[in-house]
Amino acid sequence: MLPLELIRKDPDRVRRAAELKGEPAPIEEILALDMEWRRHVHEAETIKAEQNRLSKEFAKSRDSDLKDNLREMADRSKAELGEADAVKRQLDDLLLRVPNLFDESVPVGKGEEDNVVLRDWGSKVQLGFAARTHFDLGEALGIMDFERAARVAGSRFAFLLGQGARLERALAQFMLDVHTREHGYTEVLPPLLVNSASMTGTANLPKFGADAFRVEGHDLWLIPTSEVPLTNFHREEILDADRLPLKYTAYTPCFRSEAGAAGKDTRGFIRLHQFSKVEMVKVTAAETSMEEFEKLTADAEDILQRLGLHYQVMVMCTGDMGFAQYKKYDLNAWCPGLGRYLEVSSCSVFNDFQAMRANIRYRPARGAPPRFVHTINGSGLALTRTIDAIIETYQRADGTITVPEVLRPYMGGLEIIGARPAS
């Protein structure tokens, strides 16, 4: 969330950012409620101060007139405080619905069409034959099964089998190894269910509850991304500055209801209720967040490059970057079978927007007052779609798939998926 102080001092800036993001922001209501809240708080505290003073006097005098007077004061201060709390609750709820500001470098735009490709790496693979889709190849090879998944769970689920399942395991190992050994991240195996406070901390609540799965009868949600447990790991903490930046990575399944995505990407291993992802999360000091954001993006790109996948880096425009993000890059990998790029990573910097919600602070120097940390996260990478890009990029004319060299050690030396045994 944004500091109330900022909305008081510079409401126009907040209004403009919300407008360009295409998000409604209840600034007028907030300002009105803020005034009302402060009026009640001031009144309540004034009465309470006097009541506290006289109460000490009563402890000595036991004067019955004074007691009557105090009882009346207690009623009044309680009533005022009740009013103040009620208004504050409304105010806080509205504050959680105000979108984040965005960085100067973010292009202004309305939607997808206004995103800007910053750079690309590699080039579209020349196969020399008609490219097939990953789901076509995957089903033919018996490494993907959508039909049985529909029977066992429902639409938007998939089975990976045999060398396909192994491919995902290999990718996860490979990514985690690179991030932990070379990029300096700490590997985490987090809870896959989190409470509402955590979901609010990362801004998945209150606005986006419909996108996640909730466990019936419990205050628990299936994580839509491990960003939620990783970022909330330090919720309600004050960290020492010399510990920053903290860097975490986790391989987990992610669960999304995909409400509102009806009819979109229904074919293939693209938009599922459950998919897995290696996530990277950084907790940084305010001064270094933009730099660390670029580095985190580079860490994700490093994986794509080692896998030999052609991709582009796209900076999301104001209208497409999301409610909570301060700046966001999407990494899109080329899939020749689909004939389009698939988003395999989304890297975002939030500044203190999540930190304020999750109340994660750090002490810049000894004795200095605490400040909110900045949080950053990005996929490094989404496993499912990376598998799609690999299958489509490394497909061979006979429908088998070459295993990218960096993955072979993780696949027991296997070079080709689907090859018939030599015997």
Next chain:
RNA sequence: GGAGAGGUGGCCGAGUCCGGUUGAAGGCGACGGUCUCGAAAACCGUUAUGGGUCACUGGCCCAUCGAGAGUUCAAAUCUCUCCCUCUCCGCCA
């Protein structure tokens, strides 16, 4: 799941029965100072967070002892609900 014990400041730990100058003793740690060539020891001092307000590089006030509600003039202390931790039993991977 059953029975019991407990959750207090950066940490340890009093206080809770018998409610009141206790935002909280004492210890440890950390920081500043005295001493010393320097260090250690000793001694002195400092050491929570959020918020409101004002004649604002400071003062005054309010809140916070797991969370929430209640009783009371007054709650860390009494009552209720919830959450969490520990021990034992049961059950399991």
